[in-house]
Amino acid sequence: xxxxxxxxPAGPATAGPAGDLAPAxxxxxxxxxxxxxxxxxxxxxxxxxxxxxxxAVLVIAVFRLYPLAxxxxxxxxxxxxxxxxxxxxxxxxxxxxxxxxxxxxxxxGLLVLLLPVAVAIPGLLATFVYLRVPGHRVYRSVYFFPAxxxxxxxxxxxxxxxxxxxxxxxxxxxxxxxxxxxxxxxxIAMFAVVGVHIWATFGMALVVFLAGFATLDASxxxxxxxDGASLPKVVRHVIVPGLSRTIQFVVVTTMIGxxxxxxxxxxxxxxxxxxxxxxxPEYYIWFQQGQMGRPALASAASTVLFGVxxxxxxxxxxxxRRAGRED
Amino acid sequence: MAPLRAGRWIAAVPMAALAIATVYPLLFxxxxxxxxxxxxxxxxxxxxxxxxxxxxxxxxxxxxxxRYLANSLIVVAGAVALLLLLGSMAGFxxxxxxxxxxxxxxxxxxxxxxxxxxxxxxxxxxxxGQLGLVDTYPGLILAYTAQFLPxxxxxxxxxxxxxxxxxxxxxxxxxxxxxGVYGRxxxxxxRPALLSVGILNALFCWNDVLIALLMMPSAxxxxxxxxxxxxxxxxxxxxxxxxxxxxxxxxxxxxLYLCFQRQITAGVTAGSTKG
Numbered sequence: 321x322x323x324x325x326x327x328x329p330a331g332p333a334t335a336g337p338a339g340d341l342a343p344a345x346x347x348x349x350x351x352x353x354x355x356x357x358x359x360x361x362x363x364x365x366x367x368x369x370x371x372x373x374x375x376a377v378l379v380i381a382v383f384r385l386y387p388l389a390x391x392x393x394x395x396x397x398x399x400x401x402x403x404x405x406x407x408x409x410x411x412x413x414x415x416x417x418x419x420x421x422x423x424x425x426x427x428x429g430l431l432v433l434l435l436p437v438a439v440a441i442p443g444l445l446a447t448f449v450y451l452r453v454p455g456h457r458v459y460r461s462v463y464f465f466p467a468x469x470x471x472x473x474x475x476x477x478x479x480x481x482x483x484x485x486x487x488x489x490x491x492x493x494x495x496x497x498x499x500x501x502x503x504x505x506x507x508i509a510m511f512a513v514v515g516v517h518i519w520a521t522f523g524m525a526l527v528v529f530l531a532g533f534a535t536l537d538a539s540x541x542x543x544x545x546x547d548g549a550s551l552p553k554v555v556r557h558v559i560v561p562g563l564s565r566t567i568q569f570v571v572v573t574t575m576i577g578x579x580x581x582x583x584x585x586x587x588x589x590x591x592x593x594x595x596x597x598x599x600x601p602e603y604y605i606w607f608q609q610g611q612m613g614r615p616a617l618a619s620a621a622s623t624v625l626f627g628v629x630x631x632x633x634x635x636x637x638x639x640x641r642r643a644g645r646e647d
Numbered sequence: 648m649a650p651l652r653a654g655r656w657i658a659a660v661p662m663a664a665l666a667i668a669t670v671y672p673l674l675f676x677x678x679x680x681x682x683x684x685x686x687x688x689x690x691x692x693x694x695x696x697x698x699x700x701x702x703x704x705x706x707x708x709x710x711x712x713x714r715y716l717a718n719s720l721i722v723v724a725g726a727v728a729l730l731l732l733l734g735s736m737a738g739f740x741x742x743x744x745x746x747x748x749x750x751x752x753x754x755x756x757x758x759x760x761x762x763x764x765x766x767x768x769x770x771x772x773x774x775x776g777q778l779g780l781v782d783t784y785p786g787l788i789l790a791y792t793a794q795f796l797p798x799x800x801x802x803x804x805x806x807x808x809x810x811x812x813x814x815x816x817x818x819x820x821x822x823x824x825x826x827g828v829y830g831r832x833x834x835x836x837x838r839p840a841l842l843s844v845g846i847l848n849a850l851f852c853w854n855d856v857l858i859a860l861l862m863m864p865s866a867x868x869x870x871x872x873x874x875x876x877x878x879x880x881x882x883x884x885x886x887x888x889x890x891x892x893x894x895x896x897x898x899x900x901x902x903l904y905l906c907f908q909r910q911i912t913a914g915v916t917a918g919s920t921k922g
Contacts, residue, residue, distance in 0.1 A: 368825035369746040376737035376800055377752055383793030384759040387767035387774060394770055445665070448658045455659065461908060462666045468904045468911065469897055470854035472872045476893045477672045479879065480679065480886065487675055487692065519668070524915055531916035580763040583857045588876055602765040606857065609769050619769045626766040633761075 388626075395620035399613075411620035420592075420607075421621060424599035427510055428628060431578045431600075434514055438574050439567070442522040446529030447555060460530065464523035471584025474520045479503070479589060482512060506597035509590050513598055516589070517582050524577075525570045532566025533559075575632055579625070601625040673897070680890035687887055702891030710881055710892055714867065715874035721784055722859075722870060723852045726791035730799045730848050731841050733792065738803025739833045743815045744825065753804065759797040764858060772861055780862075787862045787870075791852045799844050802917055806840035807833065846907045847914040853900060871896050 398407040415421050445463065449456040466474060481487050482502035489499040502512040536559070544554050560567070583602050590598040592607065599607075601621055608618035679687060680702045681695030706712060740746075741753045764771075771790070772781070780786030814836075818828045834841075859870045869877070875896045882889035904911060 365825060366746075369740040369744040369749065372736040372740035372744075372825070372829065373749075373752050376733040376796055377755060379733065379789070379793050380756055380759045380796055380800075383771060383774070383789065384762055384767065384797070385755070387770040388762050390770035390774070391767055394773075445662065448662055451658070453658045453662055454656065455662070459662055459666055462669055464908075464912065465901070465904055466669060467915075468850055468854075468900050470856065470872050470875075470900070472854070472856045472875050473893055473897045473900075476875060476879065476889070477676050480676060480890065481672055485691070487671075490692065523669075527912045528916050576763070580765055583765075584854075584872075587856065587860075588879070602763075602857075605765050605768065606861075609772070610861065615769045615773070622766045622769060626762070629761075629763065629766075 391619045392623050394616055395623045397616050399616045403616075407616075411617050412624075414617060415620050415624065420596045420599050421601075421604055423596050424601050424604045425624075425628075427598070427600050428579065430510060431514065432575070432632065434518075435571065435575055435578070438518050438522070438578070439525065439571055441518065442525035442570070443529055443567070445522070446526050446533060447559060449526070449530060450533040460526070463526050466520045467524040469520065471517075471520065471581065472588050474516060475585045475588030478516045482516075482589075503590055504594055506595045509594055510598045513582065513585050513589055514578070517578065517585055520585075521574075521577060521581075525574060528570055528573075529563070529566060532563045532569075536562045572633055576629065579629060579632075601628070676890045677894060680887055680894055682887050684885055684887055702887040703895060704891075706878070706882070706888045706892030706895060709888070710874065710878055711869075712871070712874060712892060712895055715869050715871040718784075718863075718868055719853060719871040722787050722791065723849050725784065725788040726795075726852045727845050727849050729788060729792045730795055731845050733796060734799030734803045734844065735834060735837055735841060736829065737800045738807050739829050739837075741800070741804045742807035743810070743812055743828075743833070753800075756797050756800045760801065764794055768857070768861055775862060782863055782865050782868055784868075787859060787868075790858050790862050791855070794858060795848050795851055799848060802844050802914065803837065803840060805917070806837060810836060842907075843910040843914045843917075846903065846910050850900065850903065850911070 395411050396406055396408060397403070398405050398410070445459075449460055453459070483489075484499060484501060484504075488502065493499060500508060503509050540558050540562070541554055544558050549557070579600070580602060582600055583606065586592060586598055586600060586603045592599045592603055601624065605618045605621045605625065608614045608621065678695050679691065681697070681699050682691075683699070683701075686693070686695065737756065741749055741756075771793075775781050775786050775790065778786075780789060810833075814832065815828055818832050819825075823831065854872060855870075856872045856876060859873050863869060863873070875893060878889050878892045882892070
């Protein structure tokens with residue numbers, strides 16, 4: 321019996337640790353004052369937690385969850401003349417027959433292929449910062465700052481940098497490589513935009529990696545070094561396994577970032593061109609909804625994008641889980 | 648880690664190069680903005696002849712940036728205030744109070760984290776239209792609140808979970824109502840998290856262009872970032888003024904970053920360690 325212990329605090333929150341140890345009788349006794357306080361303002365108090373959560377839940381339910389259901393439903397109705405009529409899978413058929421949409425899906429594939437690069441760069445840099453390369457404190461701040469700039473501003477700046485007679489081509493010219501039409505060549509434009517996106521966001525992943533490093537056991541790395549392990553070996557056998565959760569987080573957030581936060585860059589830098597080569601599903605959705613007045617078709621594209629994100633997210637988590645278990 | 652010393656200097660070279668690559672685009676743009684059109688056409692790389700602010704002034708006056716800035720400030724302030732209020736109320740209740748269904752409500756809030764705006768933008772635009780909220784300040788404020796609330800609720804809940812429930816219990820014994828505990832104790836205690844989440848949300852809302860384009864179609868209601876997208880067309884022949892306008896839009900964010908770097912990085916990493 322916790323006779324000597326102070327009275328267990330009242331309140332609707334959980335009983336303290338002492339309450340968990342006390343036998344049932346003591347717990348019942350301890351609940352006494354709580355019931356008393358409930359009786360002072362019984363209904364209002366019981367409803368209070370719900371009233372506190374309600375506004376947030378209402379906003380999320382009405383403006384996030386409900387539209388998701390509405391959108392899926394919407395994608396099976398028609399546009400224009402057939403507005404509101406059920407059309408079955410017509411929108412999806414039209415979608416996959418549209419070269420712009422298939423181009424956007426191909427670009428999604430390209431993003432998946434470039435994902436390892438987008439994760440490895442900040443990972444490697446974070447390793448250097450963690451190993452206290454001279455000036456590492458400054459680098460951390462400098463690398464992060466493009467991440468706070470709007471994609472619109474970054475896109476505008478890189479419109480200048482990547483212009484045909486801009487600094488990037490001047491730099492390439494200095495080492496004897498001919499000028500590249502970064503944003504005008506259908507074979508290159510997408511790589512240019514993704515490159516700018518990585519430039520703008522690697523600082524974000526770097527900071528996440530560093531937070532992961534902070535949880536790493538430094539003595540393990542020291543021990544490996546003492547045993548004569550080279551840096552690549554330390555990375556492969558100590559750092560990567562120790563950071564598996566962080567890597568998983570970065571992989572998923574980077575992929576989601578590439579699928580959902582490149583609109584500003586595309587809008588400012590290429591407008592989907594040249595020849596529709598820089599379309600991504602998010603840009604296609606906006607284009608069909610805002611420019612072409614085909615909301616039902618856009619909804620179908622939204623549903624496909626949501627499916628892609630679910631699949632990509634789950635596949636990555638599954639792969640990384642398995643990799644983590646092998647270590 | 649003494650044996651690494653030589654390797655550290657080798658790594659420092661690409662690190663420094665990358666740091667330059669990170670800063671240079673902004674410096675180049677600032678340099679362009681200080682030039683006259685003539686200087687820019689002659690040589691776009693040479694340093695400007697002095698600190699000249701004409702381009703900033705003409706972008707400010709010629710591209711309606713004052714109006715766009717006001718629009719942005721109204722919308723960001725409204726959305727952040729609403730996010731912090733709703734997020735802290737929900738976070739307090741979900742972490743400190745035990746009630747039937749709390750877990751389910753928390754999961755409902757979290758699940759919305761995985762619904763990107765692009766997936767719901769068509770039906771959302773329609774719902775907003777039916778409510779008469781398209782092209783109004785409350786409409787965009789509400790859209791931003793809905794977009795960033797799941798993240799805010801998540802962070803506030805995890806922050807308040809770290810506060811021992813004994814504090815709530817003691818305050819209740821002293822005769823505070825649940826609302827009293829929230830207003831008198833949890834809001835002040837939550838200040839560090841509110842600051843971090845508030846700044847992050849301000850950045851998100853300030854930097855957004857897609858939601859603003861969709862919800863605020865008319866030119867007079869443009870936010871600053873939507874205004875920036877229009878600069879290129881307006882000043883295609885006057886690149887220094889274009890650069891000046893872009894930089895005007897970038898400065899508030901850079902100042903915010905310099906002042907609150909710690910809070911911003913803390914907010915970004917908050918989700919990663921708790922997974």
